[in-house]
Amino acid sequence: MIHEILAVGPLQCNCSILGDETSREAIVVDPGGDISRIVAILEKHGLTAKQIIITHAHIDHIAGAARLKQLTGAPILYNQLDLPLVKMMDIQAGWLGVPTPEVPAPDDTLDDGKLITVTGLTGSILHTPGHTEGSVCLYLPREALLLAGDTLFAGSIGRTDLPGGDQRKILASIRESLLPLPLDTTVIPGHGSRTTIGAERESNPFLQYM
Numbered sequence: 001m002i003h004e005i006l007a008v009g010p011l012q013c014n015c016s017i018l019g020d021e022t023s024r025e026a027i028v029v030d031p032g033g034d035i036s037r038i039v040a041i042l043e044k045h046g047l048t049a050k051q052i053i054i055t056h057a058h059i060d061h062i063a064g065a066a067r068l069k070q071l072t073g074a075p076i077l078y079n080q081l082d083l084p085l086v087k088m089m090d091i092q093a094g095w096l097g098v099p100t101p102e103v104p105a106p107d108d109t110l111d112d113g114k115l116i117t118v119t120g121l122t123g124s125i126l127h128t129p130g131h132t133e134g135s136v137c138l139y140l141p142r143e144a145l146l147l148a149g150d151t152l153f154a155g156s157i158g159r160t161d162l163p164g165g166d167q168r169k170i171l172a173s174i175r176e177s178l179l180p181l182p183l184d185t186t187v188i189p190g191h192g193s194r195t196t197i198g199a200e201r202e203s204n205p206f207l208q209y210m
């Protein structure tokens with residue numbers, strides 16, 4: 001699998017480009033900005049984006065989705081429980097002092113267990129509410145890879161003080177959906193450095209009493 005990670009936008013959201021070497025089909029996760037860089041990487045590898053997956057509807061993860069859809073024709077998928085956050089995109093833009101991006105309704109929702117497939121690559125959606133109601137992670141079992149959005153970070157967990165956040169729910173999501181994954185699963189959080197499920201089980205201070 002081709003896997004490129006770029007930190008995009010003012011909050012340096014980790015955008016992942018997952019591509020299959022044979023079919024040259026790709027999934028783009030969290031195109032929060034810097035769409036020209038994302039498109040350049042797709043072109044460098046000869047990849048065609050077939051799915052745009054948004055882990056949650058915070059502006060730094062979703063702001064470039066409409067532009068990327070325009071350029072590639074790929075559908076935008078996110079969990080519909082985050083639609084209230086899309087409706088307040090102007091307020092989110094105000095938090096950062098940036099123009100309000102156009103954010104369309106999802107072409108399809110991302111429910112728990114939904115399979116995300118392009119030719120040669122399959123992942124499944126884990127609904128992990130808490131950072132936002134509609135937060136999801138994308139798990140690729142064959143690659144032992146978890147794209148965790150803002151649910152789990154190296155040494156930390158997602159903040160729950162923004163609208164829709166709930167600390168009890170994020171801890172339950174991590175306990176029930178993420179910690180049972182194999183210990184050697186690589187975790188790419190929505191921001192910052194990569195980790196593994198085993199390392200977080202061992203030393204993440206938020207997860208020590210689970």
Ligand SMILES: [Zn+2]
Pocket residue numbers: 056058131150
């Ligand atoms: Zn977020």
